[in-house]
Amino acid sequence: MKDFRNIIFVLIIATFILQMDVSKQDAKAEVKNEKPTVSLSTFALYDIAKNISQDTLNLVMILPFGVDAHSFEPTPKLMAKIMGSDLVVYSGAGLEPWTSSFEFKSKVIDMSKSVHLLKPKDGHEEHAHHDHGHEAVDPHYWLDIQNMISATKLMRVEFIKLSPKNTDLYNSNSEKYIQMLKSLDAKYKKFLANCKKKTIIVNHNAFSYLSNNYGFHIEALSGLSPDAQPSAKNMVRLIEHVREHDVKTVFFESFVSNKAMKSIAHEAKVSVDVLQPLGNITANEAEKNLSYEDIMLTNLQKISKALVCE
Numbered sequence: 001m002k003d004f005r006n007i008i009f010v011l012i013i014a015t016f017i018l019q020m021d022v023s024k025q026d027a028k029a030e031v032k033n034e035k036p037t038v039s040l041s042t043f044a045l046y047d048i049a050k051n052i053s054q055d056t057l058n059l060v061m062i063l064p065f066g067v068d069a070h071s072f073e074p075t076p077k078l079m080a081k082i083m084g085s086d087l088v089v090y091s092g093a094g095l096e097p098w099t100s101s102f103e104f105k106s107k108v109i110d111m112s113k114s115v116h117l118l119k120p121k122d123g124h125e126e127h128a129h130h131d132h133g134h135e136a137v138d139p140h141y142w143l144d145i146q147n148m149i150s151a152t153k154l155m156r157v158e159f160i161k162l163s164p165k166n167t168d169l170y171n172s173n174s175e176k177y178i179q180m181l182k183s184l185d186a187k188y189k190k191f192l193a194n195c196k197k198k199t200i201i202v203n204h205n206a207f208s209y210l211s212n213n214y215g216f217h218i219e220a221l222s223g224l225s226p227d228a229q230p231s232a233k234n235m236v237r238l239i240e241h242v243r244e245h246d247v248k249t250v251f252f253e254s255f256v257s258n259k260a261m262k263s264i265a266h267e268a269k270v271s272v273d274v275l276q277p278l279g280n281i282t283a284n285e286a287e288k289n290l291s292y293e294d295i296m297l298t299n300l301q302k303i304s305k306a307l308v309c310e
C-alpha cells in the first residue's frame with residue numbers, strides 16, 4: 001500500500017512537471033507570435049524596415065555586413081532562418097541569384113517589381129563578362145530616392161498586415177521616413193545644381209540612378225557587377241579621362257578589390273576615396289550604426305566635392 005502511494009505521488013509530480021513544461025512552451029510560442037520576423041536582403045531595404053517597425057518586428061538582414069551584394073549566397077543556416085520568417089523582402093532585378101531556386105514558405109516580395117528600374121544605356125563591353133542576369137536592368141535602384149519612397153509605402157502596408165495593432169506606429173514612422181527621403185532629395189538637388197565638372201569615376205557602375213536624377217555622368221571601370229575583371233583598355237581609357245578633365249579623385253567601394261582603382265589613381269596622380277553604393281554596409285559602418293541617410297549624405301559631400309559644385 002505504501003508503495004502504491006509512492007507511485008501515485010511520483011505520477012502527480014511528473015504530471016505537474018510536464019504541465020509546467022507545456023505552459024513554458026506555450027509562453028515561448030506566444031512571444032514568437034508577438035513579434036513577426038521579416039527578412040530583408042539589402043541594407044537600403046533593411047534601413048526602411050528598421051525605421052518603420054521600430055523594434056516591433058524581428059528583422060533579419062540577409063546579407064552579412066561587409067559582404068558584396070552581388071556575389072552573396074546564403075549558408076544553409078541562414079536559409080533556414082529566411083524560411084522561418086513571416087515575410088521575406090528581397091531586392092530583385094537579378095541581384096540575388098539564390099532566390100530563383102529558393103523554396104519560400106512564407107510571403108515574399110520582390111521589391112524590384114514595385115519600383116522604377118533603369119535600363120543601362122551604354123553597352124559597355126564588360127557586361128558580356130558576367131552572367132548574373134542583371135544586365136537587362138540596373139539593380140541599384142535604392143539609390144533613387146523616389147524608389148525608396150515607393151518601397152517605404154509598400155513595406156508600411158505589409159507590416160500593418162503582419163502586426164495590425166501597430167498600425168498607427170507604422171503610419172507615423174513611414175511618414176517620418178518619407179519626409180527624411182524628401183529632404184535628402186532636396187539636398188542632392190541643391191548641392192549638385194551648379195558644378196564645374198560633369199563626371200565622376202567609379203570602379204563599379206552602381207550610381208546611374210544618382211547621375212540620372214541629378215544630372216552628372218559616370219565613368220566606370222567595370223559594369224553593373226563589381227566582380228567583372230576590368231580590361232586594360234578600360235583602365236587606359238579612364239586614366240586618359242582623368243588627365244584630360246583634370247579629375248582630382250577616383251572612387252571605389254569597400255566590398256571589392258580596389259587594386260585597379262588605386263593603380264589608376266597612382267598612374268594619374270590623383271586621390272582615391274570610397275563611395276558607398278548602399279546595397280550593403282561594412283562591419284565598421286554597422287558598428288557606428290550608420291543609416292541610409294547618413295551614408296547618402298556622405299556620398300553627396302564627396303560627389304559635390306569631386307564635381308566641384310558651389
Ligand SMILES: [Zn+2]
Pocket residue numbers: 069070140204206224225226277279
Ligand atoms: Zn552593385
